[in-house]
Amino acid sequence: MKRLLLAAAISALTAASAMAQTVIIVRHGEKADASADPVLSDAGQARALALAEHLNDAHPSVILTSPLQRTRLTAAPTAEHHSVTSEAVPLDGGPGPHVAAIVARVRSLPQDATVLIVGHSNTVPLIARALGYADAADMPECEYDRVTTLHLMGDAAHGMVSRYGAPSTCPAA
Template sequence: MMKRLLLATALTLMAAGSAMAQTVVIVRHAEKADASSDPVLSELGQRRAMDLAVALSDSDLTHVFTSPLQRTVLTARPAAEAHAINPEAISFEGGTEAHILRIAERIRALPADAVVLVVGHSNTVPLIARALGETGSSEMAECEYDRLTVLSVEDDGDSPAVIGRYGAPANCEQNISG
């Protein structure tokens, strides 16, 4: 309950920060069932996806972007369904850098009042935040599934962020990396 309250407060503060700012929530996909190239979510990952939907239930979510891999789509699905949104999978064609640029371009093309969820990977979440103007995001550990970054994407290119956590604390000893 406290985490949900903190997230709601962060979303409210970010949205109130500027009339011309988009609110972007960036998370890594939830825990994977195995180490295959395109796994589904584990039971713990499915619970985390539901926790994300609960954390975002009071938001005015308008758009959801994922990578084309199952683990990101499955992580986003409960939140997207709760807001009657069809998630948009952004291709990896051209590599990781092209993927990140496409996500940033799609977000910047949205209305100023958009509230966006992006579900990425440990190697893309910090890069997506930086592409949107956030300067303080740190790299993600391979086992970090509970980080939630909320950005206020400003017209001037500066995007202040609030970093929080959601769901059960990530347990690096029990999770499969990647």
């Protein structure tokens, strides 16, 4: 009986130490225009729906966006599907303080949390790097289909990049 209890305790400790936060980082969908705070275009709305479908099994418990419409509108179908309220993280002070606030919020969450972050072309790579994923590539202005998925265990971050929705149409380099 003691051996069984000891084995169960060791198993529970091993499982707890193997827990990792899952952080999914995307850029907002395509914009309707070049104004300061545009809504999503038809393609952007389709991308927001595609994101919800892509994350159907991910079950985010927290969704973080910037306060701009395009990030909130991109997150909305996923938030509705999973009954989660999006949290807008202020942009006060520019990208640096915004990224720091996002990282602090992620780090404050339980080890088993799944977080969706909807950012911008200039913040998505910065957020991934700040969370420990050094391989995060810069994002061109024409790229909308990148999904960076990180698994955080302490200070270590393991990540992968995938695509969702319609392919971005960036000109060949």
